[in-house]
Amino acid sequence: MSVQAQVMEQMKAAMKSKDTVALEALRALKSAFLLANTSGSNVDLSSEDEIKIVQKLVKQRKDSAAIFQEQDRNDLAEPELAQAKILEQFLPEQINEEELTSAINEIISQTGASSMRDMGKVMGIASKQLAGKADGKAISTIVKQLLS
Known part of the structure; x- marks a missing residue:
């Protein structure tokens, strides 16, 4: 439905x-x-x-x-x-912070990102993969933490 x-x-x-x-x-x-x-x-x-x-x-x-x-x-x-x-209630189940961090770590390792200069590349992929499962603000915060 x-x-x-x-x-x-x-x-x-x-x-x-x-x-x-x-x-x-x-x-x-x-x-x-x-x-x-x-x-x-x-x-x-x-x-x-x-x-x-x-x-x-x-x-x-x-x-x-x-x-x-x-x-x-x-x-x-x-x-x-x-x-x-x-x-x-109409959104898919949101993933927790631990799962979000591991998913973003995987994306960072796939892209070979190493600094804040690569944030755009990581955010683009993460936003597509995690669409509906996590808030964009939460994704951005974790990407910043991991790349800095």
């Missing part, structure tokens, strides 16, 4: 249970899918594209929550974090 079909099923369940936070998050996701579907190309979204859209929305929610928390507005941060948690 595609992510879009799962979103529709979850929306129906949220409407029946009157879960407004889940409904708001799912409607935003459905809207993003519709926008991407109608943005010019007549090709349906691939599963990778769907995952990228979900990741983008989760990141937006988490960034907004971080800003609200900096401003001591927990009343606004909590719904954002709740929506991010609901959207994360």
Whole structure:
């Protein structure tokens, strides 16, 4: 079942249970899918594209929550974090830091990278291999640690 079909099923369940936070998050996701579907190309979204859209929305929610928390507005941060948690269920299981470090070490050894000058090469490969499984910021942080 595609992510879009799962979103529709979850929306129906949220409407029946009157879960407004889940409904708001799912409607935003459905809207993003519709926008991407109608943005010019007549090709349906691939599963990778769907995952990228979900990741983008989760990141937006988490960034907004971080800003609200900096401003001591927990009343606004909590719904954002709740929506991010609901959207994360549509992402593949995230790998932990230990697995991420070993995967990046393997990429570094394959490419022969030895300094920060090679970071772009390593990041390009790592981003493709670990797409959907790890956050880009986490990948970048570990690559910097290993190359410096």
